[in-house]
Amino acid sequence: MAGKDDDGDKTVFGGPLPGQRPQDWARPAPGPDDGRTAIGGPVQGGSASPFGQPPGGNPGWGSPPAEGQTWIGGPARPSQPPAPQGHQGYPGGWQPPGQGGHSPFGPADPSQIGRAAGPDQRGFFPDIATQQAPQNRVAPRIPQAQAMQVRDLGAASSANPLIASAAPLLILLGRLRTGLVELQVAPLMEHVTREIDRFERNALSHGVNPHEALVAKYALSGTADDIVQNLPGADRGNWQQYSMVARFFHKRDSGVGFFQEAEKALYASAQNYNLLELMLVCLSLGFEGQFRTMPNGAAELSRIRSAIYESLRRVNPRPDEDISVMWTPVVQGRARRFGAIPVPAVAGIAAVALVAAFATLLTLINRDAAVAAEDLRGVALDAPAIQIDRTPGAVYVAEIPQLQRIRDAFAAEIADGRVGVEAKGDYIAIRVGNLQLFDLGSVTVKPGFADLATRIAEVLNAEPGPILIEGHTDNVPVSGRGRFKDNYQISAARAEGVAEVLKPLLKDPARVTTEGRGEDDPVADNAKPEGRDANRRVEIMLAREGTYDAPAPQEAAN
Known part of the structure; x- marks a missing residue:
């Protein structure tokens, strides 16, 4: 059975230390530099500081190397020729680490720090394959012409006439917001201009108030400007010069005006329900306006969106959120009514009996009625015919509109x-x-x-x-x-x-x-x-x- 001293020959992983085990860990005589601290300066008071000495008072561990520098930057020891024999107190030429001898792990190379040891650079676990760092996948770009092709939603569109009229433009802005569309400002500008004009015509044809349609057009123009002007691209300056708000309204204040119009609409949220809902959609698509560069702008935008949403919910509450309308559980274990006959079967039999009784009575009544009618016709054969002279009514002449x-x-x-x-x-x-x-x-x-x-x-x-x-x-x-x-x-x-x-x-x-x-x-x-x-x-x-x-x-x- 191995003694407790046998563990001294083992490394961290259980292998023997290289070289001969030292027999006598003798302490060498203190050198002339033993009075220096870890920073390299002399100790005040003539006594050595404990923070600059090696553990156990042994100056051989952690002492400065012979190349001319201390560990932290103190003065170097005088260079001495290497001794042919081992260090004092360490037989067989073996030296502990840090004494100028060769380390059993090879020369100190900063480029090898953090890598596995061994000639094949796989260390003690060669069977474990090194996991390669995942590479970022580049998302494919969407051609702008394809992104601008939006089908009419038809019956699947919103009940809000403003959102239904702006659906193609909103879908396009949502695609642009992803940043995956190949941006070409000139054709995009013409397309967005036509869509905004078409939105206004469709909104008016749906019976929307002209002022409400004009404010909605302003909100859509500002949203398009805010999203496109903040997309990555080299020719966004053309859009900034000929923005939608400047084109339709001769203004450049949509970053502030959008929120001013929203605040006006909130004073009469019931009358402006459709407009507020469209503005909430614009904010959800990424319109930030003046809050894009303001401190705490994201929190302020969240507050405004919550205010609009709560105002809409007060006008039109959400329906019941139950997944199933008939969620009441069925109580099991009760005795079945009418013995073993199910209720639908009983109801069907009763309906058939009722129809049969009705048909029987109807046949009897019709037969008796036919006999009575025949008797009446025989009574009235000799009566003179009665003629009623009717005066034609006045012809109404409609007034021409x-x-x-x-x-x-x-x-x-x-x-x-x-x-x-x-x-x-x-x-x-x-x-x-x-x-x-x-x-x-x-x-x-x-x-x-x-x-x-x-x-x-x-x-x-x-x-x-x-x-x-x-x-x-x-x-x-x-x-x-x-x-x-x-x-x-x-x-x-x-x-x-x-x-x-x-x-x-x-x-x-x-x-x-x-x-x-x-x-x-x-x-x-x-x-x-x-x-x-x-x-x-x-x-x-x-x-x-x-x-x-x-x-x-x-x-x-x-």
Whole structure:
């Protein structure tokens, strides 16, 4: 049985130490540098500090090497020629580590620190294969043309008309937000512009309030700008210069304006439910606006999203969250009713018996009724025939609707393409193109409009109600160096010019008011020249019957 001293020949893993086991661990005489500390300075007071000495007071362990440096940077010992025999007190030429001899583990190489020992660099466990570091997989990029192909959701779309109208654009922004789409700003800008225009038309066709649709268009434009301008890419500067908000609203404040509009909508969350829900979707897609670079911006965004969500839930609470409607458990072990016959079988037998009884009684009654009817016909054969003279009722002549009357009145002008008549909200719009009214860039009415103005005045004199004259332009901005600074001023001046021609021809000029709408209400695509020509127009709006309070008889007489 091995003694307890046999363990002294073992290493950490059980192997014998290299070389001959030392027999006498004699302590060598202290050297001249034994009075230095670990940093290399002399000890104050003439005594050696215990923090600079080797364990057990043996200066052979941990003493500075003979190359001229201490462990931490103290002065070197004087170099001495290597002794041919072993160190004092250590027979056989074996030296403990740190005494200038060769280590049994080879020379100290900093590049080998942290690697396995042994000639094959596999250490004591060669059978364990080194696990390779996983390589990051590069996600495939999606072509932008493919990302812009979004199908109409149809019946699967949202019940919210704003979200349903913006679904293709929202899906595209969600794909761009992933960062996997090959960004090409120029075609993407044109596509997003068309989608925003299409959103506004679809929202208005769904009966959305025009102001609500305009705010939703502003929110979508700001979301598109915020997402695209923060995507990686080399040509984002073009988008920053021609952003959607600047293109449609001539502003660059969507980072702040989005949250201001959301705050306004929260004051009447029931009336603005659809708009708030769309804004919540925009925030969920990644719109951050002014909070993107603000300290604690993420927490503030989370607070705003929670406020909008809670406001929507107060208007429209969530349905019951139970997975199954009929979740009540069935109690087992009760005795079955009606013995061993199930309830559906009993109900079926009862129904068959009831139908049979009904058919029997119906047959008996019909047979007796036929006999009685035959007897009655024999009684009334000799009675004279009774004839009833009926007076034909009055024929109702429906009144021709107001829109049809006006279209009939302008039948010749509509056929020539000089005038267009259509219903527009609470008004009937008589639309006249700019080519018949003004020269390019002018607000002075052409003399050739006089005959058409007389014809329009004749029709308006025959129809009661207020008259609103609206001027419209395309989306091409003015230079701002002339009399008019923007399209709104030009459209208002053109509406005033048409009103000045029509008022003298009307019986009641006080019916006329004017308004400039600029490029806010296009009827065609401004991206095409013919579309811009159609958008430059003047509309003479006649209030529809029933949408205004008719004047009293005395006022009408005056």
